[in-house]
Amino acid sequence: xxxxxxxxxxxxxxxxxxxxxxxxxxxxxxxxxxxxxxxxxxxxxxxxxxxxxxxxxxxxxxxxxxxxxxxxxxxxxxxxxxxxxxxxxxxxxxxxxxxxxxxxxxxxxxxxxxxxxxxxxxxxxxxxxxxxxxxxxxxxxxxxxxxxxxxxxxxxxxxxxxxxxxxxxxxxxxxxxxxxxxxxxxxxxxxxxxxxxxx
Amino acid sequence: xxxxxxxxxxxxxxxxxxxxxxxxxxxxxxxxxxxxxxxxxxxxxxxxxxxxxxxxxxxxxxxxxxxxxxxxxxxxxxxxxxxxxxxxxxxxxxxxxxxxxxxxxxxxxxxxxxxxxxxxxxxxxxxxxxxxxxxxxxxxxxxxxxxxxxxxxxxxxxxxxxxxxxxxxxxxxxxxxxxxxxxxxxxxxxxxxxxxxxx
DNA sequence: CGGCTTGTTGGCGGCCTGTCAATAAGCTCG
DNA sequence: CGAGCTTATTGACAGGCCGCCAACAAGCCG
Numbered sequence: 001x002x003x004x005x006x007x008x009x010x011x012x013x014x015x016x017x018x019x020x021x022x023x024x025x026x027x028x029x030x031x032x033x034x035x036x037x038x039x040x041x042x043x044x045x046x047x048x049x050x051x052x053x054x055x056x057x058x059x060x061x062x063x064x065x066x067x068x069x070x071x072x073x074x075x076x077x078x079x080x081x082x083x084x085x086x087x088x089x090x091x092x093x094x095x096x097x098x099x100x101x102x103x104x105x106x107x108x109x110x111x112x113x114x115x116x117x118x119x120x121x122x123x124x125x126x127x128x129x130x131x132x133x134x135x136x137x138x139x140x141x142x143x144x145x146x147x148x149x150x151x152x153x154x155x156x157x158x159x160x161x162x163x164x165x166x167x168x169x170x171x172x173x174x175x176x177x178x179x180x181x182x183x184x185x186x187x188x189x190x191x192x193x194x195x196x197x198x199x
Numbered sequence: 200x201x202x203x204x205x206x207x208x209x210x211x212x213x214x215x216x217x218x219x220x221x222x223x224x225x226x227x228x229x230x231x232x233x234x235x236x237x238x239x240x241x242x243x244x245x246x247x248x249x250x251x252x253x254x255x256x257x258x259x260x261x262x263x264x265x266x267x268x269x270x271x272x273x274x275x276x277x278x279x280x281x282x283x284x285x286x287x288x289x290x291x292x293x294x295x296x297x298x299x300x301x302x303x304x305x306x307x308x309x310x311x312x313x314x315x316x317x318x319x320x321x322x323x324x325x326x327x328x329x330x331x332x333x334x335x336x337x338x339x340x341x342x343x344x345x346x347x348x349x350x351x352x353x354x355x356x357x358x359x360x361x362x363x364x365x366x367x368x369x370x371x372x373x374x375x376x377x378x379x380x381x382x383x384x385x386x387x388x389x390x391x392x393x394x395x396x397x398x
Numbered sequence: 399c400g401g402c403t404t405g406t407t408g409g410c411g412g413c414c415t416g417t418c419a420a421t422a423a424g425c426t427c428g
Numbered sequence: 429c430g431a432g433c434t435t436a437t438t439g440a441c442a443g444g445c446c447g448c449c450a451a452c453a454a455g456c457c458g
Contacts, residue, residue, distance in 0.1 A: 010423045010436055032318030034233070037414060048438045053416060110318070119231030119314040153373035154382060157364035161386075164359020174352035183353060183394045187360075190389040195382050209405055209454045236445060247407045252447060400458095407452070414445080421438070428431090 017055050020045050021065060028066045029107050033116035038062075064122060070111035071130040073100050081141055087189065093141035094184045097134070098177060101166045109170060112163055134159045142192055151196055158191060216254050219244050220264060227265045228306050232315035237261075263321060269310035270329040272299050280340055286388065292340035293383045296333070297376060300365045308369060311362055333358045341391055350395055357390060 011019070023045045027036045038059050042049040056062040081092040101108055112130065117123050135155035139147055147155075162184055169175040175183075210218070222244045226235045237258050241248040255261040280291040300307055311329065316322050334354035338346055346354075361383055368374040374382075 008421090008423070008437065013436075016436080034316065035318070038416095039414075049415085050417080050439075051437060054437080057416090059415070113312070113317050116316055116318040117233065118312050118317060119234070119309070149373050150378060153367040153371065154364075154378075157360060157367055157374075157382065160363020160366075161356060161360035164363075165353075165356035167359075168352040168356055172352065174348050179349060179353075183356065183390065186389055186393050187386050190385055191382065194385050207406065207452090207454070212405075215405080237447095238445070248446085249408075249448080250406060253406080256447095258446070401456105402458105403454105403456085405452105405454080407450105409450100410448085412446085415443085417441085419438105419440095421436105423436080424434095426431100426433085428429105 024062055024066050025069055029110060033063055067111045067126055070107040089141055090185050090188050093138055094181055109167055131156050131159050223261055223265050224268055228309055232262055266310045266325055269306040288340055289384050289387050292337055293380055296361060308366055330355050330358050
């Protein structure tokens with residue numbers, strides 16, 4: 001609604017970057033990669049289109065920074081999980097995960113599936129490292145110190161289950177939070193006690 | 200390498216459709232949606248670009264038919280699963296799933312993640328119905344007849360676990376088929392016996 | 399063999415993207 | 429306080445892709 005006055009204003013490079021990036025995060029989060037043109041971002045930011053390329057390079061580079069922002073979750077209180085027995089710790093990590101996902105669901109869930117650009121090597125790598133972070137959080141919360149590559153892969157698989165289940169809850173509304181919590185807790189308990197055993 | 204002779208040839212509409220579609224399936228499967236232009240498909244099919252729009256409409260319409268082909272799996276031998284006790288049936292359905300996925304892994308796994316176009320309404324719907332089909336197969340194989348919406352959603356979540364685990368096996372090579380089979384069997388057993396109970 | 403149906407082509411207009419020389423906003427220094 | 433200079437910012441240009449449509453011709457039919 002803020003009609004452009006036509007006056008050209010000069011900002012600090014950091015401020016401009018931040019401003020453009022925030023607009024890009026909002027638009028890409030709402031409509032996905034293909035449905036947002038750099039012209040849209042430039043218009044809503046009140047900026048010439050060329051400035052986006054000047055600060056971020058290509059459109060895909062901008063998108064990479066956007067999903068980096070959306071996937072980077074404050075690892076707050078991750079160290080503050082209780083050290084009780086296994087079911088208690090599992091309850092804690094599952095609850096923490098559901099809190100995080102539900103808080104910025106529209107960003108995290110959308111970005112983890114690469115809202116419109118899976119298959120690209122760099123985008124896939126960014127998503128993969130986010131999955132790694134979540135898998136590491138699960139493994140340490142459960143109490144594993146030395147993890148084999150196979151166990152890490154299984155933890156990544158569990159993150160896949162967690163995201164797909166959370167999607168059924170938050171996007172399709174077919175599950176309640178209690179059901180999701182119960183499902184994820186029981187399956188994680190099974191994986192830890194039975195599946196990881198053969199390593 | 201087959202240099203175009205310049206002679207214009209006239210085909211039956213069905214034959215042309217089939218030929219163009221097969222080329223599109225191959226290219227989209229290899230490089231994803233964004234990396235393939237209709238010009239590429241037209242060139243490799245030895246056809247004018249406009250003919251693609253004539254037969255399929257827009258590029259996204261073509262892609263919709265492509266992922267429909269990639270996700271449509273011959274439901275062969277799905278009725279031939281044994282009727283033993285629960286662990287036996289679970290073993291059968293998991294083995295069947297792994298067979299299907301490993302056979303056309305490059306298509307199915309790539310398409311189920313919408314190789315480059317998640318977020319679009321119609322594409323998401325096509326993928327969702329494929330997930331529904333797999334979830335129904337799991338539920339019937341396990342022996343459930345009357346399924347509540349919540350149970351169906353949980354089965355969809357389990358399909359998410361299955362695909363992410365299969366990806367760790369087939370694309371990243373960090374798990375063996377035996378490990379995947381064990382993981383998926385035990386988690387499904389847990390879900391059936393413990394999680395579905397609260398319905 | 400001539401006409402006719404229709405499968406097929408090629409070009410037009412529009413939108414998007416990356417690049418780059420030109421411009422001017424705002425600070426600095428005399 | 430004004431001139432000069434650094435550099436943030438702009439606008440236009442070139443290339444590519446997509447949807448559309450009138451014109452063209454391949455092959456059948458009388």
